[in-house]
Amino acid sequence: MTPHPAIELAGIDKSFGAVHANKNINLTVAKGSIHGIIGENGAGKSTLMSILYGFYQADRGEIRIDGKPITIRDSQTAIASGIGMVHQHFMLVENFTVLENVMLGAEGGQLLAKGVAGARKELKRLEAEYGLDVDPDAIIEELPVGKQQRVEILKALYRGAEILILDEPTGVLTPAEADHLFRILKVLRDQGKTILLITHKLREIMAITDEVSVMRRGEMVATRKTAETTVEELAELMVGRRVLLRVEKGEAQPGKVLLSVKNLTVKDSRGVTMVDDVSFDVREGEILGIAGVAGNGQSELLEAIAGIRKPTSGEILIDGQPVAGLDPARLRELGLAHIPEDRHHMGLVLKFEEYENSVLGYHRDPRYGRGALLDLDAIRKDAEEKIAKYDIRPPNPRLKTANFSGGNQQKIVVAREIERDPKMLIIGQPTRGVDIGAIEFIHRRIVEMRDAQKAVLLVSVELDEIRSLSDRIIVMFAGKVVGEATPDAGEQALGMMMAGAV
Amino acid sequence: MSTASVPLPNWISYGVLPVLNLLVAFFISGLVVWSIGENPFQALKLLIEGALGRGEAIGFTLFYTTSFIFTGLSVAVAFHAGLFNIGSEGQAYVGGLGAALVALALDHYVPWYVTMPFAVIGAALFGAAWAFIPAWLQAKRGSHVVITTIMFNFIAAALMVYLLVNVFIVPGKMAPETRTFLPGGQLPKLDWLMALFGMKLGPAPFNVSFIIALVMCYLVWLLIWRSKLGYEMRTLGISPSAAVYAGIPYSRTVIIAMLISGGLAGMMALNPVMGASARLQVEFVAGAGFVGIAVSLMGRSHPLGIVFAAFLFGILYQGGADLSFEMPNITREMIVVIQGLVILFAGALEYMFRPAVVRIYQTLSGK
Amino acid sequence: MDYFDIFVSILGSTIRLSIPLIFTALAGLFSERAGIVDIGLEGKMLAAAFAAACLAYVSGSAWIGLLGGIGISIGFSMIHGFASITNRGNQIVSGVALNFIAAGLTIVLGQAWFSQGGRTPGLTGDARFSPIILPGADFMRDVPIVGPLYANVISGNNILTYLAFAAVPLSWWILYRTRFGLRLRAVGENPAAVDTAGISVSWLRFRALIVTGILGGFAGAYLAIAQSAAFINNMSAGKGYIALAALIFAKWKPVPVMLACLLFGFLDAVANFMQGKSIPMIGEVPVQIFQALPYVLTCILLAGFIGIAHPPKAGGVPYVKER
Amino acid sequence: AEIKPALVYGTGGKFDKSFNEAAYNGAEMYKKETGTEYRDFEPTSDTQGEQAIRNFASKGFNPVIAVSFAWTSAMEKVAAEYPDTKFVIVDSVVELPNVRSVVYNEAEGSYLVGLLAGMASKTGKVGFVGGMDIPLIRKFGCGYAQGAKSVKSDMQVFQNMVGTTGAAWNDPVRAGELTKNQIDQGADVIYAAAGASGLGVLQTAADNKKFSIGVDSNQNHVHPGSVLTSMVKRVDLAVYNAYKDLAEDKFTAGVQSNGIKDGGVVYAVDDNNKALITPEMKAAADKATADIIAGTVKVHDYMTDNKCPL
Numbered sequence A: 001m002t003p004h005p006a007i008e009l010a011g012i013d014k015s016f017g018a019v020h021a022n023k024n025i026n027l028t029v030a031k032g033s034i035h036g037i038i039g040e041n042g043a044g045k046s047t048l049m050s051i052l053y054g055f056y057q058a059d060r061g062e063i064r065i066d067g068k069p070i071t072i073r074d075s076q077t078a079i080a081s082g083i084g085m086v087h088q089h090f091m092l093v094e095n096f097t098v099l100e101n102v103m104l105g106a107e108g109g110q111l112l113a114k115g116v117a118g119a120r121k122e123l124k125r126l127e128a129e130y131g132l133d134v135d136p137d138a139i140i141e142e143l144p145v146g147k148q149q150r151v152e153i154l155k156a157l158y159r160g161a162e163i164l165i166l167d168e169p170t171g172v173l174t175p176a177e178a179d180h181l182f183r184i185l186k187v188l189r190d191q192g193k194t195i196l197l198i199t200h201k202l203r204e205i206m207a208i209t210d211e212v213s214v215m216r217r218g219e220m221v222a223t224r225k226t227a228e229t230t231v232e233e234l235a236e237l238m239v240g241r242r243v244l245l246r247v248e249k250g251e252a253q254p255g256k257v258l259l260s261v262k263n264l265t266v267k268d269s270r271g272v273t274m275v276d277d278v279s280f281d282v283r284e285g286e287i288l289g290i291a292g293v294a295g296n297g298q299s300e301l302l303e304a305i306a307g308i309r310k311p312t313s314g315e316i317l318i319d320g321q322p323v324a325g326l327d328p329a330r331l332r333e334l335g336l337a338h339i340p341e342d343r344h345h346m347g348l349v350l351k352f353e354e355y356e357n358s359v360l361g362y363h364r365d366p367r368y369g370r371g372a373l374l375d376l377d378a379i380r381k382d383a384e385e386k387i388a389k390y391d392i393r394p395p396n397p398r399l400k401t402a403n404f405s406g407g408n409q410q411k412i413v414v415a416r417e418i419e420r421d422p423k424m425l426i427i428g429q430p431t432r433g434v435d436i437g438a439i440e441f442i443h444r445r446i447v448e449m450r451d452a453q454k455a456v457l458l459v460s461v462e463l464d465e466i467r468s469l470s471d472r473i474i475v476m477f478a479g480k481v482v483g484e485a486t487p488d489a490g491e492q493a494l495g496m497m498m499a500g501a502v
Numbered sequence B: 001m002s003t004a005s006v007p008l009p010n011w012i013s014y015g016v017l018p019v020l021n022l023l024v025a026f027f028i029s030g031l032v033v034w035s036i037g038e039n040p041f042q043a044l045k046l047l048i049e050g051a052l053g054r055g056e057a058i059g060f061t062l063f064y065t066t067s068f069i070f071t072g073l074s075v076a077v078a079f080h081a082g083l084f085n086i087g088s089e090g091q092a093y094v095g096g097l098g099a100a101l102v103a104l105a106l107d108h109y110v111p112w113y114v115t116m117p118f119a120v121i122g123a124a125l126f127g128a129a130w131a132f133i134p135a136w137l138q139a140k141r142g143s144h145v146v147i148t149t150i151m152f153n154f155i156a157a158a159l160m161v162y163l164l165v166n167v168f169i170v171p172g173k174m175a176p177e178t179r180t181f182l183p184g185g186q187l188p189k190l191d192w193l194m195a196l197f198g199m200k201l202g203p204a205p206f207n208v209s210f211i212i213a214l215v216m217c218y219l220v221w222l223l224i225w226r227s228k229l230g231y232e233m234r235t236l237g238i239s240p241s242a243a244v245y246a247g248i249p250y251s252r253t254v255i256i257a258m259l260i261s262g263g264l265a266g267m268m269a270l271n272p273v274m275g276a277s278a279r280l281q282v283e284f285v286a287g288a289g290f291v292g293i294a295v296s297l298m299g300r301s302h303p304l305g306i307v308f309a310a311f312l313f314g315i316l317y318q319g320g321a322d323l324s325f326e327m328p329n330i331t332r333e334m335i336v337v338i339q340g341l342v343i344l345f346a347g348a349l350e351y352m353f354r355p356a357v358v359r360i361y362q363t364l365s366g367k
Numbered sequence C: 001m002d003y004f005d006i007f008v009s010i011l012g013s014t015i016r017l018s019i020p021l022i023f024t025a026l027a028g029l030f031s032e033r034a035g036i037v038d039i040g041l042e043g044k045m046l047a048a049a050f051a052a053a054c055l056a057y058v059s060g061s062a063w064i065g066l067l068g069g070i071g072i073s074i075g076f077s078m079i080h081g082f083a084s085i086t087n088r089g090n091q092i093v094s095g096v097a098l099n100f101i102a103a104g105l106t107i108v109l110g111q112a113w114f115s116q117g118g119r120t121p122g123l124t125g126d127a128r129f130s131p132i133i134l135p136g137a138d139f140m141r142d143v144p145i146v147g148p149l150y151a152n153v154i155s156g157n158n159i160l161t162y163l164a165f166a167a168v169p170l171s172w173w174i175l176y177r178t179r180f181g182l183r184l185r186a187v188g189e190n191p192a193a194v195d196t197a198g199i200s201v202s203w204l205r206f207r208a209l210i211v212t213g214i215l216g217g218f219a220g221a222y223l224a225i226a227q228s229a230a231f232i233n234n235m236s237a238g239k240g241y242i243a244l245a246a247l248i249f250a251k252w253k254p255v256p257v258m259l260a261c262l263l264f265g266f267l268d269a270v271a272n273f274m275q276g277k278s279i280p281m282i283g284e285v286p287v288q289i290f291q292a293l294p295y296v297l298t299c300i301l302l303a304g305f306i307g308i309a310h311p312p313k314a315g316g317v318p319y320v321k322e323r
Numbered sequence D: 001a002e003i004k005p006a007l008v009y010g011t012g013g014k015f016d017k018s019f020n021e022a023a024y025n026g027a028e029m030y031k032k033e034t035g036t037e038y039r040d041f042e043p044t045s046d047t048q049g050e051q052a053i054r055n056f057a058s059k060g061f062n063p064v065i066a067v068s069f070a071w072t073s074a075m076e077k078v079a080a081e082y083p084d085t086k087f088v089i090v091d092s093v094v095e096l097p098n099v100r101s102v103v104y105n106e107a108e109g110s111y112l113v114g115l116l117a118g119m120a121s122k123t124g125k126v127g128f129v130g131g132m133d134i135p136l137i138r139k140f141g142c143g144y145a146q147g148a149k150s151v152k153s154d155m156q157v158f159q160n161m162v163g164t165t166g167a168a169w170n171d172p173v174r175a176g177e178l179t180k181n182q183i184d185q186g187a188d189v190i191y192a193a194a195g196a197s198g199l200g201v202l203q204t205a206a207d208n209k210k211f212s213i214g215v216d217s218n219q220n221h222v223h224p225g226s227v228l229t230s231m232v233k234r235v236d237l238a239v240y241n242a243y244k245d246l247a248e249d250k251f252t253a254g255v256q257s258n259g260i261k262d263g264g265v266v267y268a269v270d271d272n273n274k275a276l277i278t279p280e281m282k283a284a285a286d287k288a289t290a291d292i293i294a295g296t297v298k299v300h301d302y303m304t305d306n307k308c309p310l
């Protein structure tokens, strides 16, 4: 008797409004294996896994677990079928303890008292077996992300998961933490559990998976045995053509220091130090890249420079003039442009029409209307010019911004910030969720800015992006600058710094 | 498949859907009428006749409409900035004080058209002042403007009663109210406007403040969709984080939006105080501030929609008074029920019919 | 009358005036802890008061009245749930709408049925929860200090008063010691976590709203058939909002909620007591000042001058999976 | 002549067991007697009164009676618009040639019940709970205090008002709390002049086994054995007489003031409170009545100078 595959998906289809997130997906995952799923942002990976976990309902298609067809109406059914999931965005109640989070939904009775003792014991056991140690009485929001992720894994195991789905578990981890996670995953596999691992990082795929499937634009385009494929092949499958991640650019011609950060410290609303005594300079005509794992203070640093967050101490100088504490409007006047890392929450007002977004932040500029009123004709004409120049599609300034695709939304932001001809540009995650074509376009514009002798500060969690664009690189870890490197520094060396290991 | 992100043409979003919501609200109101043993169709007929049947009735309807335009605009302006101002009632009440002070000060000396601009300013200033503290608390201390404005409605009531009972009351008179304004402190009625349509206004207090209301509609439209400040308010209202990014000052914008909102509410007082009763009375606002919420929700916070919605509520108020007169079993609070139902269906259940409409639309348009 | 007697008198008054606040604030506690902001507490209380008075009048039994109040209040909660959970409507708008509906409907129906200007007929005997004289109250009365307290504050209240005070620890127990409570607190913080744990967010929130409805029903019944002996137009008179403020002030925790409500009750009692009396040095204070005091205080509390309150994180935001 | 009578109540509603109910009874009495149908209307808010009065007038009703001072300004306006219609306003004065203003000497009636309260009180402390704080209600309180003090000059009289807006007529909860306060301070007879709020006073007094005094209508039956008596204003007669006068072409405009002498204000004795009014109390009340009519006892009317000389 051949054992049934742990998971079989047949003809899964799912749309969100106009977005066809999953198109006729077929997938087979063998029991006791680690199966990787890769694909660009927005390829539909999370959607597919959420369907398997019962979080979303498929519009069409069939799911078989251990050969038995089942309808996963909700997460409860999934849990009962032995599926556990660690979501890309953690599903934890932040002001609850670890124990309460683990118990939630599996309390073992109407009253809590009974379940608590059992849960403690089980946690002890899991800790011993897999090396998943966390203090059961710690409050989630006080734990570092790596630990929070363990709680997620514990939640799944506590519910007796046989199939474990991990959605981009390493995005928030340092390489060392990631290695620890992989060791745990191997132990789990060796005990017969089936693991579905979603990631962008081909290195991880090669290191740990047995098989790998590739998604592109909602479709499942290929499945390979990991041993029989290469990084190059996977990358090509992912984007549908040969990838050229190197950006063509000449030598930098750095001039005088334009942006200078001195001993900057930033605390968040809870008083936790996010940026810790950071100093650096950015010269005109150069791109300074800030590398680091997400959540190590880069976002806060950018926001402080852009005037969105008040620094606790330290100095920010533009052209030698102290600007710390000035508001974003004032900083724009001083020639600082900012492409924010989150276009949906900051860079754009999604309910606005495109032309309205094309002046966001610059709406008080006399070009867009004198006195108290806006000159809508001028704004629309301006927007049309940008649309033409940046090939924003569809070329309609009266379209609601939400109805543009991610890449085009990003171009709206980039066009707005760059076309103002600023002296300095600070950029967060310029190509997050953007397709390859747009990536190349945006990268070229950034290099052009440098060549026009502007100062560019670039933050990205994509090491490749940092390395191919930057002229100099600094690395942040736990809010501190832990090192500086040149673009040709090895991935290994940068990775060590990003993990705070040097 | 989810229908939430399927775009619909404007005439459906701003036409069909609100009308559908309204119809349900009226249908349920009809059920209430029926349940207390009256005939809803008969009631509807009486209501419409009572509101539009004669020149005088129309005059009353437009009188109420005027008040509701002001309060509707007031709620809408705050709404665009992401603030839910439930305090229009209190702001209008205090605005009445501003209007009355001007009228009392000037009516002996100058004709009404000289008094009027000052009264507009007085009413707006007082209304705005009453909105200031909730606005400040929201802007600087993060106290929810919904609750603070409700509290300020109560405080306004206490303040105004105190003033009317202890300061303004005419000695020897029973009712806590100011003396009657002379013609110099009254806004004249719009008999001529009604006459243009061949109707007689009679005693209905339809007055010049209607024109002020229409002017305000235009100014609010200009503010929201054509001005830099309006752009900032809308940005803040839709996406506070984008507003921060764009350097739009939160506190300042919140406070200005609330001041404008309060000012518009305050101007509502011109209509009853200087246009109708020619004196400041206790509780003269009589719920118009709250009607403004329904009007604004129904009019989708657009001045044009607000004019329509205000007129509809004007019909309800005037027709309802007549209805309750003809059918004593139906009291005027029936209007409050309808108002609640409109807020429920046009506001909270705004999208209840959207999925169904989307499906019908898709079928019909062959997608 | 010496100061102690005044104190006892005000204390008794405080308790009577706090009870509807306690019930209502606890009602709000359950819904807000589940992530549903409930500005419609006022309307629930009012509708419940009306239903309680009507049913008590018709049946002659206060208990049936209470059940009626609870029923209506749950009904209102369910509408709120339908709007804000099922249809993901704006919770504040929905609550405001319900307040209007309650304010109007009670008068429309009351007037149509009883023709007393919207009031319901007066209740007597068993149709009303009458004061209960605890054993030994009369005997104790003359014992110094404890006596008056026992006889005038602790004894002589109706059954709902005692139930209100019992509801406080009970709420605490439900919230912190039961599975329902754990899930309810979780859903108010992060509904997605509850959803992925295999628990239905909607059903959980609806259950929370049912509890809210029950407690709202008690509040209304207390107003109409315990504290008074009839329903009167608009008898909730803003208590729902004050309760909401107390809830915020108490940071959404049961015991502090009770204390906050007692504070507001106390203010009201003092306002009543001070009416027409003069304060040394200041003279007679206009009663409007005392009437406005709870509202002013609410604003001050909300302004966080007495500590900032962090509401349940998911409060006010409809739970949507699909953007 | 044929008349088409109309009646607009105050906001307390027709069956408030008090002021409005008295007006209603007057209209019913007339209807029973003559078979003439009448139309009435119960405004539930202050804003409605004017429209109701105007509606009646415009539809040809005559006379139009509006009870409650709250309709004063409405009456001033509408009566001027319809000079051929006869109007009656109760509890307020409107000086127009087609308006009859019926006012009562509540001070005298309150004096009598104050006297009875003083005699019934064992603690030497009595209370007064008024509705809306307006001169009219202060007039009640002032008369009452004079009566109570006529029994014992050191009689303590607590006075409270429920509120300062129209809502004060409709807030029995607050009225009850104020009553309880007064009881806690020792009052054992409390007089309610508070419209529908008064029901809260009567209720609280009954709950605490104290005496209360009703107002406007005879409220002795509301809590038999606890309501000591009621200060009855014969609003019923005002309504009845107005209809009758017009039907018999005897209608006169102008102020009609009703005191003890005219039987316009009386204290009610019926089966419900017979046992509570002792012969001594009755004798004292009768004597006071005679003295007031004779003018040997003058009850000060608060509204003449906005002062209470106590």
Ligand SMILES: Nc1ncnc2c1ncn2[C@@H]1O[C@H](COP(=O)(O)OP(=O)(O)OP(=O)(O)O)[C@@H](O)[C@H]1O
Pocket: A016, A019, A020, A021, A039, A040, A041, A042, A043, A044, A045, A046, A047, A048, A088, A433, C321, C322, C323
């Ligand atoms: N809840 C949702 N509502 C509407 N659209 C959604 C929703 N979730 C995902 N989408 C859309 O579906 C598509 C697929 O998204 P999905 O999250 O599955 O991508 P992904 O492959 O996981 O991307 P990433 O690598 O960024 O996590 C995208 O276009 C996304 O915008």
Ligand SMILES: Nc1ncnc2c1ncn2[C@@H]1O[C@H](COP(=O)(O)OP(=O)(O)OP(=O)(O)O)[C@@H](O)[C@H]1O
Pocket: A017, A018, A019, A020, A042, A402, A403, A404, A405, A406, A407, A408, A433, A434, A435, A438, B005
């Ligand atoms: N939230 C939304 N609401 C309405 N329409 C949307 C939404 N998101 C996407 N769309 C529509 O769906 C189309 C496909 O979106 P998607 O994000 O998958 O684009 P894409 O092919 O990945 O484009 P790009 O390469 O620019 O990222 C968009 O062009 C847009 O018109």
Ligand SMILES: [Mg+2]
Pocket: A045, A046, A047, A088, A167
């Ligand atoms: Mg994903």
Ligand SMILES: [Mg+2]
Pocket: A041, A042, A405, A406, A407, A433, A434, A435
């Ligand atoms: Mg895309």
